[in-house]
Amino acid sequence: TALEECDDDYDGIVSYFDVSQKTDELLDGQTGIAVSYHETIEDAENNTNGIVDFYTNTTADTQTLYVRLEDNETGCASTTTLELVVNPIPEVTIPPILELCDANYDGITTMDLSSLDTTILNGQTGITITYYETQEDADNATNVLPIEYQNSNPNTQELIVRLEDDVTGCYSTTTQGIIVNVPGLIEVTDYEQCDYTNPGDLI
Numbered sequence: 001t002a003l004e005e006c007d008d009d010y011d012g013i014v015s016y017f018d019v020s021q022k023t024d025e026l027l028d029g030q031t032g033i034a035v036s037y038h039e040t041i042e043d044a045e046n047n048t049n050g051i052v053d054f055y056t057n058t059t060a061d062t063q064t065l066y067v068r069l070e071d072n073e074t075g076c077a078s079t080t081t082l083e084l085v086v087n088p089i090p091e092v093t094i095p096p097i098l099e100l101c102d103a104n105y106d107g108i109t110t111m112d113l114s115s116l117d118t119t120i121l122n123g124q125t126g127i128t129i130t131y132y133e134t135q136e137d138a139d140n141a142t143n144v145l146p147i148e149y150q151n152s153n154p155n156t157q158e159l160i161v162r163l164e165d166d167v168t169g170c171y172s173t174t175t176q177g178i179i180v181n182v183p184g185l186i187e188v189t190d191y192e193q194c195d196y197t198n199p200g201d202l203i
Helices: 019-027 041-046 113-121 135-140
Strands: 003-006 033-038 062-071 077-087 098-101 110-112 127-132 148-150 156-165 171-181
Touching (some): 003 019, 019 033, 019 062, 033 041, 041 062, 041 077, 110 113, 113 127, 113 156, 113 171, 127 135, 135 156, 135 171
Parallel strands (some): 003 077, 098 171
Antiparallel strands (some): 033 062, 062 077, 110 148, 127 156, 156 171
């Protein structure tokens, strides 16, 4: 099977392919076999330029590596291939600031976060959206906010939005600004008028 990773900047290239993750699968229970990974079939056949540590793919989105399996006793070797796949992350935009009106002058109100989904998705499908108060929570998918959310900071707040691909699990994040507008108080002064019919009385 392929070794898959999530893209991190929309270019189809990542620097953290750990090819050793596939070694046990390739051995399939065999022992006494040395496994090495190479960029070309020639390198695999000659056991040269082996890939060590984390590998950065040189072809965007997909790339074929060549794997050499060599018997430690006989030196006999065979080769196979390993496909590297870079899965895309959801596209993100910074959505417009959500402005709401306060009802009791404390800068706190309740909002329906799901009403923001359509704008944030911008036509994308197969993506699940969740909201968080911190970037750490969004990256770890912990402490997801309820859909009926009451802002924890009066007047202004910035939420972190996580967009996760339903198939690959690859995700990206963006921010959602919130402003809770508090209406100004209108002071009403007494209006006095003289009653000329009955002096001293006010209407």
